[in-house]
Amino acid sequence: MLVSLNWLKQYVDIEDQTPEELAELITKTGIEVESVEPIAEKLNDVVVGHVLSCEQHPNADKLNLCQVDVGEETLQIICGAPNIAADQKVAVAKPGAVLPGNFKIKKAKLRGVESNGMICSLQELGVDEKDVPKEFVDGIFVFQDEVEVGENAIELLNLDDIIIELGLTPNRADCLSMLGVAYEVAAILDQPFTPQEEILHPVQEKASDYISVHVEDPDLNPYYGAFIVKEVKIGPSPLWMRNRLIAAGVRPINNVVDITNYVLLEYGQPLHAFDLDRFGTDEVVVRRAKENETITTLDEQKRNLKPDHLVITNGKQPTAIAGVMGGADSEVHEGTSNILLEAAYFQPVAVRTASKDHGLRSEASTRFEKGVDPNRVVRAGMKACELLEKYANGKVLDGVVEFDQLAREPKKVEITSSHINERLGTSIPDEEIADILRRLQFGYEQKGEMFTVTVPTRRGDVELFEDMLEEVARIYGYDNLPYTLPGGASQAGGLTLHQQLKRKVKNYLQGAGLDETITYSLTNAERVSQLVSREVKKQAAAPVSLAMPMSEEHSHLRLSILPELLASLSYNVARKQTDLAYYELGTVFISEEEQVTVQPKEQLRLSGALTGNWLVHPWQQEKKAVDFFVVKGLVEGMADLLDLKLTYKQAKLPDMHPGRTAEVYLGEKVIGFIGQVHPKLQNDLDLKDTYVFDLNAEELFAHYQKEEAFQAIPKYPSISRDIALVVEEQSAAGEIAETILHAGAPLVKDVRIFDVYQGEHLEEGKKSIAFNLLYMDPNRTLKDKEVEEAHEKILTAVKEKHQAELRG
C-alpha cells in the first residue's frame, strides 16, 4: 500500500514528525514501512504558464515557437510536443529550474531561435510513466482545472509529496485504505481522527424505479447495494483527485472510473460502475456461474466460468465476475450518461477462487479476498455518489436498492489487566490500558480490571484475547517489555547420542581431509536412479516425484547422495579445481509404494566422493592419486571409531567399476558400497578416476554403545609372528585373514597384511600374501608351546579352506 503523506495530512496531524521518523514509528508499532520516497526528486521554479501564442518554428517543422505568460513575464519557449496549442495552461520550467535527474534549465538557442525555459511533460517532472493519464503520455501536461498563471506547479501537481510504502501482513487488511491508515497513525501518534460524513443531495426519483436486486447465494454475497446516478458527464476528474491517484500508483482515466478508484483507496471498499443503459435489463441477479458459461471482461478477454465463480448478471447473462472484473458490454465509456453503481460485500473465498482461476489480481480483488469492513460498504457507495454529484455532474436517485443479510455487529473481547500483564511480563496499570484502547478508538466498558472491548469492524483481525494482547503490547511498545528468562523446572539441554554421533563422524571425516557439502534433495529423473545402494533399491518401489515440479532438474527426491556429489565434483573440475574429497551426511527418501500415499522413509546416509590427488608434496616429488584403498581406509577408520566390524565383498553394481567395487556388510546386512565410479560415467562427468562410498548412517550409529567403547590396556606382552602364504591369484586376502582369526581364536587378537606379491619366483597364477599375527592373553603371559600349537591349527585351516601353502 502506497500512502501519500499529503493525503494523510488531510486526516491526521503529522507535522511534528519528519517522514523518516513517522516511518520508524509506524514500523515499530504496527506495520513495516518498506520505503520512504518523494514522488519526484527536488524540483524548483516550475510554474503555471498560459500559452499566448503557438506558431511553427521558422527553421524546423516539428518545433513550435510559443509565447508563454508565466505571471511576471512572458517567455519565448520552443516546444516540440505534438499536443501543444495556444491558450493552454501548462507547466513551465523557467530558466534556472532543476528537474529530476539534475536536469538544469538554461536559456538556449534552438535552430537559431532563443528559448527561455521548457514546457514540461509529467514524466519530465518525475511522475512514473505508468501513472500518467493516457492523453498526456506522449506530450506535455495541460491543466484542465482553473489555475492561476504563475502559480507554483509543483504544489498544484503534488510533486512535493512523499510516499511511504507499507508492507502489509495478511492480517492488516484494514490498512488497505487511507481511512484505516489514518486510524493507525492517529493511534500511534495519539492524535484525534474522525472521518467525514458523506453528504448527498438526492433527487426525487427513486432508484428502485430503475433497478431491482436479487441474490441467489447470500452465503457468498450477503450484501448487494445498487445506486443509480443519472446524467453524468464523462470528463477528467479534478486535479486533486488525479494527484492522489497518481500518488497511490493508480493511473487516472476519467471522472467516473477515477471516483470508484478513489473511494476504493480511501475506504478500502471496491465499487463497480455499470453503464445502466447498456446493462441490458432492469434487474441485478447475483448467482454462481453456470457450467460452460462465458463472459467477455473489460480487458476484452473471453473467460470460461465455473460454478465456483460468483457472477453479477442482468438476469440473462453475466455482466461481471463478482469482485474481480466487470464485463465489456456494460463498461462505462465516453458516451455513458446513466450509471448503476454497485457497492457489495463478497465473501473472500468467492473472490479468491475466481481471481486465482482467471489470473486476475486487482486492487479490488485483493481487498475482497482479505475481507472488507461491513460497516463501510454502504458509506463507500454514498461517498462515490457524493463525488459523482460534485465532479461528474450526476443526479443521484433516492435510495439504495439492496439485498442485505450482512452481519455488522462488532465483536466483543474481554480482557483483564492482570491477564495482559501475566502474558507480557509487565505491570501496565488499568488506566494505561484504558488509554491505549482510547487511542485505538476501540470501545470498552471497564469494571475494575476487566475491560469488555468492542472491536470496530474495520479490524476484522482482532477476535481473541491474544489479538487484544498484541494491540495493547504494540501501542505500549515492545521496547518497554522487560528482558526475563523462562522460569519453571529447568531441563538439561544437550545432544542425543544420535546427534553426538553425527558430529563425531563429521569431525572424523573432516580431520581425515574431507570437506562437507550440502546438495539439493531434489534431483532429476535420470540421476535419481544412479548409484543407489542395493538395499535402498530393494526397499524403494519407485522414486518419489513431485506433483508439480518447477523444473525437470528438481523433480524427484533423491535415493542417493552420490549423483549430487559427483555433480559438485564435476562443477569444480570444470573450474580447474581437480583435487577434491567431499562428503555429505543427508537424507534419502525411500517409498515402499509405487504410488505414494504415506510419508516415505527418510534414511540418513553418509556418502563421499573423491577425485584427483589424495596426497601432494611437489618439491619432494610426493604425489598419490586417490584409489580404492584410500576410500576403504577412510571407511575402516570410521568403523574403528564407531567400534563396528564391517566386511567387504567384491560386487558388480551399475555405474560402478566392475572390478573395483565392494559392498559393505555389517554382519549379514548390506549397508552400502565403496569403489570406483564406472569409467563411462566418469567420462560423462569429465572426471578422472573417482572413488566413492555410500553407507547407511543409521545402521552405522545403531550399534554404538558409549560404555563399551573402553577396553583395558593389556598387562601382559603379546607375541608377534609372521607367515607368508602362497594362494591362487583370485583369492580374497580379507577372507584368508578372517580364517586365520577364526582358527587362531582365542589367542590371535589381530591379523595384519603387510605384503602382497606376485611375479618372479612364484608360479604363474599365484600370489603370496604375508600376514602378521598378534597372539595375546589378557590375563597371563603366553608360552611358546601354546603359540606353536595355535600356529599349526591356523596353517591347517588356511590349507583346507584356501589351498594356501606356506611360502618356502
Add this chain to the structure above:
Amino acid sequence: MKDRLQELQSEALEKVKYAEDLKALQDIRVAYLGKKGPITEVLRGMGKLSKEERPVIGQLANDVRESIASAIQTKQDKLEEEALEKQLEEESIDVTLPGRPVHVGGPHLLTSIIEEIEDLFIGMGFEIKEGPEVETDYFNFEALNLPKGHPARDMQDSFYITEELLLRTHTSPVQARTMKQKDGHEAVRMICPGKVYRRDTDDATHSHQFTQVEGLVVDENIKMSDLKGVLNAFAKQMFGSERDIRLRPSFFPFTEPSVEMDISCKMCGGEGCSVCKGTGWIEILGAGMVHPNVLETAGYDPEVYSGFAFGMGPERIAMLKYGVDDIRHFYTNDIRFLKQYHKV
C-alpha cells in the same frame, strides 16, 4: 728412569696435541698406554730400583699415565665434538622450503552456523529435535493454525507430492510433533534445525531448498518478556554483545502476538547505511507467542499453558555475518567457497 718417564710424557702429550683424528689418537693410546708400550716397559724395570725409589717412580709412572690418558680423553672429546658438528653441518636443510601439507577438510558453513546456534540454545537448556522433510499437510499447515484454504498458505507456495504430502515449508511441523509427543502436559524447550523447501526460482536471494532453525518453549506462565530475554541472549552471543535488539509487530498464523526481531546494524552502529537500508536495523528472525489454536490442537490447555516460538534462517545469518552475497553459493559447493569458511 725418572727422566725417561718425563720424556715419554712430554713426547706423548706433544703427539696428542697434534693428533688430527680419532684414529691417530687411538694409535697414541696404544703406543703409550698399551701393554707393550714404553711406560709399561719402564715399570717392568722397577725391580732394579731401591726400596725407597720404587714408590716414588711408581707414583710418577701412574701420574704420567693418567696425564697422557686424560689428555687423550680431552682431545678425543674435542675431536668427537668437531666430527659431530661437521656431520650436522652437512645435514643442514633449507628451512624455508614448504612443509608437507596436512590435508584437513572442514564443515559446510551452514553446518557451522547451525551447530553454533544449537550450542547456544543447549546452553540455555534446550533440546535439539528433528523431523521428516516430507511432511503431511496436517503437520505442515493445519496443526499450525493454517487450515485448508487459509490465505496465508499463498505466502509459502509449496512442493506437493500428493494432496496430503509435501516437502515441509518450514521446520515448524517438528514443533507440532514435539508438542503432540509430550502429550499436552509436559513442558517443551527445544529447537529444530533442518532443511526446508519452497517453490522459489533459484536466484541470488532465493533458493528452492534452504535451512531453518526454529525454537519453541511451552510451559505454565511463559511470558512475552521471556521471549525477549531469550532472543536477546541469543543475539548478543551470536552477533556480539554490543548489538541491540528490537521487536516489532508482524504476522504469522501460528503465533499471536507475532513479532520480527531486528538487531542493530554493525556496519553503521545504528546510524543508517546501505546494508540496513538506512534504518539502522537488520531483520534477523520471526517470533511470537504460540497461538492458542496451535496449543489446543496439540493438546495443551491455552488457559494453563503458554509459550513462545521463533524461527531463523542460517543462510541469512551467514550472509550477514560473513558477507556471503549469493544464496546459491551454499548449494553449488565450490571448493573455493567451502574452504574459506573452515575457520568459522
